Amino acid sequence: MAKPVFVLNGPNLNMLGMREPEIYGPDTLDDVRKRAEARGKALGLAIDFRQSNHEGELIGWIQEARGGASGIVLNAGSLTHTSIGILDALQAAELPVIEVHLSNIFRRDSFRHHSYVSLGAKGVICGLGVQGYELALDAMAKLVAPVP
Numbered sequence: 001m002a003k004p005v006f007v008l009n010g011p012n013l014n015m016l017g018m019r020e021p022e023i024y025g026p027d028t029l030d031d032v033r034k035r036a037e038a039r040g041k042a043l044g045l046a047i048d049f050r051q052s053n054h055e056g057e058l059i060g061w062i063q064e065a066r067g068g069a070s071g072i073v074l075n076a077g078s079l080t081h082t083s084i085g086i087l088d089a090l091q092a093a094e095l096p097v098i099e100v101h102l103s104n105i106f107r108r109d110s111f112r113h114h115s116y117v118s119l120g121a122k123g124v125i126c127g128l129g130v131q132g133y134e135l136a137l138d139a140m141a142k143l144v145a146p147v148p
């Protein structure tokens with residue numbers, strides 16, 4: 001059985017749909033999950049979609065991914081800009097990681113321009129809303145495809 005791709009979401013992403021829709025869009029996290037699962041199905045990838053407001057829980061899931069997942073798509077929310085612990089876990093996971101942000105973090109406050117997650121990521125997609133998750137899964141499918 002192929003291992004799933006973990007799609008992990010950090011703090012406040014459970015508030016999507018209600019939270020600053022002019023920045024994050026009108027879709028709820030459940031909408032994001034459904035779209036990620038549909039794209040995963042089309043690509044032949046199993047998706048394990050999770051959200052937590054807690055740094056330690058996210059770190060635990062990234063540790064679980066080592067051995068339990070084929071890759072990680074991560075929107076770490078605000079922890080993107082603060083968490084060396086998440087970066088350390090990503091580097092220890094030894095898996096392809098794609099960082100996603102709904103908003104274009106480079107058009108926003110300067111404190112959002114730096115990402116610890118990027119230091120542990122193969123690639124970054126930001127500013128394309130929910131579509132960013134689908135694009136990340138497209139890229140992930142190629143990264144985890146068995147070498148013929």
Ligand code: DHK
Nearest residue numbers: 012075077078101102103112
């Ligand atoms: C989500 C958040 O919660 C912010 O803290 C980040 C990111 C941006 C997003 O655009 O998805 O700065």
